[in-house]
Each structure stands twice: as structure tokens, then as C-alpha cells.
Amino acid sequence: METLVEVLEKQSELNEAVQPRLISISIAGKRYAVPEGLTILKALEYAGYRLVRGVGCRGGFCGACATVYRVADDYRLKIGLACQTMIEENMYLTQIPFYPAQKATYDLRALRPAGDVFIRFYPEILRCLQCNTCRKVCPQDLDVMRYIAAAQRGEVDRVADLSFDCLQCGLCASRCPAEIAHYHVAQLGRRLYGRYRQPLAAHLSRRLAEITEGQFDDELSRLQRMSRQELESLYAQREIEPEETTPAKKDED
């Protein structure tokens, strides 16, 4: 095991080579010197934090690492995902990995994709003040206020489309003066869209019927019993469906 002095020496050599300098940031009110060019997540760890809350996928998909920060000489609060946002000199930051929000429970099979479905489960959406804060804090740049407006009008398709990239990080809910849990409203919209607004795939229904009739059983049993050699030669003779090169069609809406 290396000693602390050796590690620090090696680090400063390294710093000269690839990471030119340490910068000062403030984590929950305490100062730390960390190499520039890190994400907030990596800077927290570099500073010695062994994270349990506020981290998950480390790749911008799970929404666990919501972070609020500001920089020196600026009163404005900014937000970002810790795993996706780079640190800046004199950044003051804290993570908000959990924010209480109420989710309605429902039986999707008993719902219809129209009318007052959103208002029924989330009446608080009518309290929206149109302050646009939710949009400003969304790390995915979603037009959150617009999908809430669409929800007020029962426009399932728009809610689903506008909210599709939502990570359910909760930042919008943390700042909303009307105490709306936007991401739960959006979830309801997307499920209604997927279940009722998009038709079930007809080719899938046909295939399911064929499977139930046992159409593939014999062929599968034959494949299951084949020797490696037989499988190899069959595999080598596979005909490969050409790639589709004509432009893909437009989205439904």
C-alpha cells in the first residue's frame, strides 16, 4: 500500500500532465479542492463521499442524482444531474435525492384516455400559476408547463409526447408553487397513450395465435435436438433481411 505522501505526490505529477489544476467547490457548505473537468458526481467522490443516496445509473437515466447549485456572485439557483453536469470554480451545491410526492393509484384497465382523467386523479394541476419554473429546472429540457397544460385539457397524446424523456428526478416537483407532482401526471398520460391511443399490433396478435396453435413446436423441437455442427451450418446459411434504407416514416403525431 502506498503512503498518503506518495499518493499525493503522484497525483500532483498527474495533475501537471493531464489535469492542470484543482478548483475549489463547496459541497453542502464545506469547501473542497477537486480537479477541474469532473462531473459533480465524480467530484463528490473525489472529495471522499461514499454515495448511497443521490446516485444510481451514473449515466443520465435514473434521475437519482438531482442537484441544486449556484455559482459565486450570482443569486440564481441552477439545477443539474450530478452525473451529467460539470463542476465549476466556486460552485455551491447540494443534492436532493428524494422529494416527497403523491402518486395516485389506479387500474389502467378501467380508465379511458380522455376528458377529465388527469383532473380526477391529480386535481392540483388546476392550481398551476403558469410561472414556468418547472420547465426551467427540468434537466431534460422538457416543456413541463406545456404538458401540465395539456393534462388540464385531457390531451393524452400531447402529455405523452412532451413528457417522454422524463427521468422522474423530481426537480420540477421540488420547485412548483402549486405542489404538483408533474412526473406522476406524465406517467399516467404515457400509459394511457400506450394502452389506448396506439393500436395493438395486429401482426403480434396473429403470431400469438400461431404460437397457441403450436405452429412452431415441431421446428423448435428439431432445433433443440440438433448437434452443434447442424446448427452451425444452418446458421451459416441464414438469409439476412436487408437493412431498411428508405427514410423512416414520421412519428404518429
Add this chain to the structure above:
Amino acid sequence: MPYPECMHASLLAVEATRARRLKETMPRMSLAAKQQVLESFHPDYRAESFRPLAVGPNRGDRVPHELADLLEARSRIDPAMFDVTRIDYDTDVLILGGGGAGTAAALTAAEQGVRVLLATKLRWGDSNTIMAQGGIQAADKENDSPAQHYLDLVGGGGFVNIPELARALVTDAPAIIRWLEELGVMFDKEPDGTMRTVHGGGTSRRRMHSCRDYTGMEIMRVLRDEARNRGIQVLEFSPAVELLLDESGQCAGAILCDLETEEFFVVRARSTIIATGGMGRLHVQGFPTTNHYGATADGIVLAYRAGARLVFMDTVQYHPTGVAYPEQILGQLVTEKVRGLGAQLLNVEGEQFVNELETRDLVSAAIIRECTQRNRGVVTPTGMLGVWLDTPMIDIKRGPGTTARALPAMVRQYKRYGIDITSEPILVYPTQHYQNGGILINERAETSIPGLYVAGEASGGVHGRNRLMGNSLLDILVFGRRAGQTAARAALQTRLGALTLRHVEQYHHALAATGSLNGLIAPMILPDYTSPASKIRRQGGIPIG
């Protein structure tokens, strides 16, 4: 241009060859040629990176050192001191892991009317499932069939997949897609409901279903929402640290650790399902990884100590296209869908060197060959090597706007670092991605231990020695559902005896007797990414909290 000076000449070469490459396709390799490239360049063939296990059902089988270290470590629980009679939770089905496999199992078990408890390491949904972008396979188009899917599956897996598992996977696939449709998953469809499907590496038919490039996230969100609607009991921040057996040797629950209070909880369960996912965070052979923070092979460690058999643990999947530049997102995934949509792989001279839709193991090996033996990789300012993935080809081939519509997550990711993937190629290198093997199961998701079931990435056999894209999201749902069903039915008939940790004691003895007990503690639960200096400052003291 956001790329540094030293990479400019190569970027120009990429642009110069584009018009010609539009008309060119690299031929696929013969099986013999493929084998030769794999043996020379795939990390699985580096003998010095593996060692035989000293004890347990797989004694003598080679596994990566990083995994062997954990399988030769001590438990977090001292079996002599721990009181297993203090039961905190009593349930019919205990599910370990809140990713796709665990949540599908929970929904299915709950449908059978039994009591279900799901315990997971971090937030429910923090998982590899939520990170999956590309898609999910199912043979549901006219020109396709479960048999065709079977052939692709076993060909990709090196013809060693366990036939019963392979058959279950391809046969259940269409029903899984229908289940998801009915739960309200937003698939990419034509207005009439026809699935918009594309190729993935190693597929002979276009059978990849997707939800833009957030396929796993969309599936995870919907399953979790449904499980919340059903009121399934969930314990977050409560990883399992050991399995419990009863006197007769059947699995009888697990010990959970509350990560906040550091208390240990005893769960007695008639059936236990391991759905803890993979092992990317072991960083096998020093590779970066695409996996989530908690992918530390915990389920493998728990099951192996209890006496379950592992298969194919000597093979790891490296995703050919991990980010090689910029440094901040090193190792993160560039989805295979990018290649499915038509982006080619190019060396420093802007020339193709492998058909980009070959299987992952081969594409990875070919990239490593290009960068090492042939010396035609692109070097970044920090000395990393990579090859180009020519993303602008997508819009050129399929029309402007295709990239933005099909890959919004990727466009956003690179934009943060000033790179516009619709007009500039990106730099990639292989990254540790998937645990091909795992705990051996049968087609009912049973292990050799009564009462213990496994589903998802933690299990092994269905993918053989190499998994194809889109077959894992499928696998976790097929076997998650099957595990939930089997476990719930079995629970109704199971009678448990007194709980014991004797298996842990015996495992410790066996390790000590062979001189292989190391100083480590397993399962790892979370990796330690603090700086070396901070690790040293923690040494020699006892933590307060």
C-alpha cells in the same frame, strides 16, 4: 469543431471517404475467420486474467480474478454471532432486486394472490434495466418466427446456450410484448399499430422493438408504476447480504442491510427470487463499464455460498461502442441502435475494418485489433485509444431528422460536451457491459436449491457465451414472469423449518481449509470510487456512522 487539434486530420479522412462508403458494405466474416480474431483479441481469451475457483460447486472452473476475489471473501455476517430467530418480515415470496426482472417477478407473483416483498439496493428502478436504450427482441413479424429467433440466439451465443432456456425465451417473446402493450408501454409504432422494428447485431430479421432510445427506462417506469398501483411492498436502500436456508437445506429468505441505519433485518420467505443483475462494477481487466452503480455481482456471491451452480462465468460481454472521448463520460454506452440505423465503424484513416452488425464479441475484438496490432486507432489527448463511429451516416441514409427522432438521449448526451452527432462522428472503444453467464436455472427459473429462483442478468445459460442486444430486456421479463409464477406456486406448498446460516459457516471453513480465504468482505454492495488519498485517510480508524 469541439474535437482537439490532434484529431482533426483523422476527422477529415472520415468525411473524405463518406461518399464512397455509402455504397460499400464490409463483408461478414466466416465462422473460421471470426474464431481466429476472437482468440487473438477478445479479452475473454487472455488466460492470465482468470483463475480456477478454490471451493464450491464450480471448484476448478476459471472465472475472472475480480469475481474470484469476491467468491473467496468472508461474509458480512458472522454466523456464530447473528441471531436468525429474530424475524423482522415474514412473506411468501421475497424478491431481491428492483430492476426489470425483479419488478416483473413481483407483479406476476402478486397476480397469484400471495404475499410479496421486494427488497432492492438503492432506489427502486436504479438498475441496468433503466439504462437500456436500444430495444427488445421478439419474432412477431410475418417474415420472422420463434425458430428464426432461436437460430440467431444460439448462433450469437456460440452454440452452447441451454436449449430449454433458449426455447422458452423465443416462445414467450411475443406474449411479453403484448403484456407490455397492455400495460401501456409506448412502443415505436406506425399509426396502424405495426411495430417499427430494426436490426441489432447478430439478428437475421429486423425484430428489435424500441421506445425511442429510452426502451429500458420506458419499460421500467411502466412496470414500477403498475407495481405501485398494485400496492406491492417494497424496501428501498435494503440490499440482501446473505441468504438464509432452513434445516433441510431449502432457501428460506435473506438478511437485508438497511443502508441508512446499518441495521440487519431477517426476512423469512417461502420462496426467494434473486434478480440482482450483473457485475459491471467489478471492472474486469480494468475496463470501464456501462453498468449502474450497484452492479456488483451480489446475487452470484449469495447463491454460490448457498450451494448454487454457476455457468459461463468465464465470459464477459464488452460492448464494442463505449465512449472513448470525452473523458467525462468514458465507458458509457453508445447504443447498438446507432449501428442498426446505419453508422459505420472506421479507423484513423476513415476506412471500415469490420461489418458493424457482426456480433458484439467480434466487433469488440476487431476494434481492439485495429487499435493494437494494426495501430490504426485514434489517440485522444489523454492517451486513450478509439475508433470512429460515423453517426452522420444515419441522416444521410435515412433522411434529415432521423437521428434527432430516434436517438434523443444520445443527441442530448453529446450536446453537453459540444459535439453534434448529426454532423460529427464520435469516438468509441469497448467497455464492460454484460454478464453473459450467471446462476444456472432451468426453464421454470429454478436453481439446484429448493426455494431459490433466479431471473435476469444474474442467471446464466439462456445466452450461452454471448448475448445479443435486445435479448436481455426480453430475458428479464420472460424469466422474471416465470420466476414469479413458479415461486408463488411453490410458496403455497412450502413448509419451512428453523432458519440457519450453517452454509455460510461451512463455506468459510472450506475457504480456510484450502488456504484461499482472502481479507475481503462480500458481497461488495457498492464500489468505492473515492480518491486514493481519501481511502488512506480512512485507514486504521473505526467509522462513526
